Amino acid sequence: MSDSDLKFPDLPGIDITPVFQDSRSPMGQNIGLVYMGFGDKRICTGLKWHESLVGNAETDVLHGGVVTAMIDETAGGASVLATEHKFSVATVDLRVDYMRPAAPRQNLYCMAHIYRLTERIAFFNAQAFNEDPAKPIAVGTGTFMLGANASVPDILGGPFKVQEDG
């Protein structure tokens, strides 16, 4: 295993089932997003640093838009996972606070959690970090509209089998 391989850090006190599966959305694949774990209304993802994702060639730091895209997809996946019918979701809004610059040339990880689910809306929070989940690069919060359309996303195929409750 080389240093650049993705390895999702432990999240203290949070039970995550590890998986390793490329994103099924074209944009997710475009930025190299990998699903790395799931838990109760949670999804974990990772992406490798790549020069094409850089926001400033002088610093080699990932563009803020990459972080936002990662948070959007991770939280969207968590929204689908959290619902029973598994229909597609659509982002209503999201806010991302960039807490500190991402470390240059470092892989990025993200964990999104649905903290409130209503009939039509999922409320999420998400953190993106390099190695230490306690020191997030960015924190995201926002909402998804559930059952936005009748299409069914297949992120829950493969290892993302619907979890049996209780």
Place this chain on the structure above:
Amino acid sequence: MGDVDFIKNVLVAMPYAAKLGVTAQLDDAGRLFCSMPFHENHIGNAQLPALHGGSLASFLEITAILQLAREQAAVQQVDSIEAGRAAIPLPVNVTVQYLRSARALACHAEARVLKVGRRTSTVFCQLWQDDEAKPVTSMTGVFIQPKS
């Protein structure tokens, strides 16, 4: 350095903008418009198809950075490529509203700097597809200047 060259230099310094195919044009009145062509890679939901929220947010953030860097450069008299690169603003936070589903079409955006401050600047940005009167996505972002 002219406005056109400056914008080009800031875009070149942002490799992620090239990956998304973002281009910038100035109209006769000097207004800056950015465009992102439709590409399969920007799709979030392939069944509809609809563009990914992350593609849209990324494009808006690039547009906001370009417009802000341009206005900052006018104030600070940035006169070299290196200084232009060093002038790329850092985002503090962005808030994105998804107003309509983004279809498999090209996207256009224009940013308006609401306030240029010594410490922080606030930029509002709107994205549309075939009808400018029907915004698809909007964003408000707060930025700081990198330490020189």
